[in-house]
Amino acid sequence: MSSIGRASVLIGAGTIVSRVSGLVRTIVLVAAIGSLATGDAFAVANQLPNNIYAIISTGLLTAVVVPQIVKAAAHADGGQAFISKLFTLGTVGLLGATALAIICAPLLVQVYASKFTPDQLALSTAFAYWCLPQIFFYGLYALLGEILNARRVFGPYTWAPIVNNVVSILGFGAFILVFGGPQTRVDAWTPGMIAILAGTATLGIVVQTVVLLFFWRRAGLALRPDFQWKGVGLRHIGRLAGWTFLMVVAGQLAGIVQSNVLSGASGEDPAIFASQNAWLLFMLPYSIIVLSIGTPYFTQLSEHAAAGRHDEVKADISRSIRTLGFFIVAATAALAVAAVPATRIFTNGPVQAVAAAPVLLCFLLCLVPLAVLFVVQRTFYAYNDTRTPFFFTLLQCVLVAGGAVLAGEVLPREDLAAGVALTQSIASIVQVLVATVLLHRRLSGIDTAAWLLALGKFALAALPAAAAGFGVLLLLGGFDGWTTSSSVAGAAGAAIVGLVVLAVYIGILAVFRAPELAPALALGRRFLPRR
Secondary structure, three states, X not given: OHHXXXXXXXXXXXXXXXXXXXXXXXXXXXXXXXXXHHHHHHHHHHHHHHHHHHHHHXXXXXXXXXXXXXXXXXXXXXXXXXXXXXXXXXXXXXXXXXXXXXXXXXXXXXXXXXXXXXXXXXXXXXXXXXXXXXXXXXXHHHHHHHHHHHOOOOHHHHHHHHHHHHHXXXXXXXXXXXXXXXXXXXXXXXXXXXXXXXXXXXXXXXXXXXXXXXXXXXXXXXXXXXXXXXXXXXHHHHHHHHHHHHHHHHHHHHHHHHHHHHHOOOOOOOOHHHHHHHHHHHHHHHHHHHHHHHXXXXXXXXXXXXXXXXXXHHHHHHHHHHHHHHHXXXXXXXXXXXXXXHHHOOOOOHHHHHHHHHHHHHHHOOHHHHHHHHHHHHHHHHOOOOHHHHHHHXXXXXXXXXXXXXXXXXXXXXXXXXXXXXXXXXXXXXXXXXXXXXXXXXXXXXXXXXXXXXXXXXXXXXXXXXXXXXXXXXXXXXXXXXXXXXXXXXHHHHHHHHHHHHHHHHHHHHHXXXXXXXXXXXXXXXXXXXX
């Protein structure tokens, strides 16, 4: 457990710095391009390589490669041959995928934003030519990082994005100095402006990938090009990856439906860029809490599953959900209360912040369920079962796409982004319920009653904590006070409200002597500088 605690702190500390610097990056980006029509055009272009990265990272590496590398470590060479062949194959595949995407850039933009105006489509396509080379470097970064994680070298994969954010902040800042901002007119962009903005975004990903190479020796591996891809089980990986590949492709298809529906609201109302920024806020606690604590658990869980220690797997599931739940429930309450000042970070004024806040609130409905899903889904992966996650994820994708289409038909433009976020949250909740039932049946119980009871106690403690946070927000001036006067004020206001919610939440659990409090606080104390 101590090794998991140390790894969690290492990943969590890196994630905190990464996400905070990511917030600064987005603040500077909004200052450069605004948060409406031009922002939507860049959001679509810059999201394309991220979508391919999602297929590579979530669809292939996390689900398949990590468990296989853990097994390969038992080979006589410690997995050297397997990893070299895998790395060579991945590099070749990434080069091909990147070249194909660049050729198809105009089509890809049209697929994701069919309701853009002609000027928006042209600008987004120009951005895409500069952004799509990120696919190769994103994929290489994911492949290197997951190999390091599987070898229990957790830090570099988490800390490398900080360099990306620093590069982006400097580049976007240079854009503002040269051209001013925000550049909100879609038809006013020159090739030089496009090259600096989108080129900066790509340069950050390149540097982020190169950073991982400096830490490679810690994994105890000596990579070399190896094009002999037979004999080390790559065919078995292909069979496993088939289901995860289809699963993530289904998610991308649902995302295409969402993006097209949202493109119809682009202009004066929250749309694609607003949804992406709300999701970025949503992912802040998810990344810091779920990924930092859950990633080391996944490596341990994979080892226990590979050894057939099913009782220890069940204990891992219950312990990780309860630990994640302690933190994630508090984060949900804090972010919900501070939705308006938090959203002000990524908008150009109080009115836009109030309009975009419901999008964040609707996403937050599924934050706790997705933390549970993280553990449940990866337990299936630890047993080399990628088929079952495909089916419960396919159900979610169908509900997401159907919900987005329904929202587009019945909701006005100003409520469209929030409606799409709400349907996605509902779909995710259904997915978690189905996945949990299936895992319970597979393992003949996963201590569901215990961790559900713990989550219920956390939720009850969060209610008065949220009320206290809302009272503080009103004392600070409410939705039109100083906390919405600027992006920096929004961040400061959200932090103040969040700290109040967290303090009251911990105090309530301490009064009732919740057994989960002590280990959670012990983990939290590891983040203090003196430790």
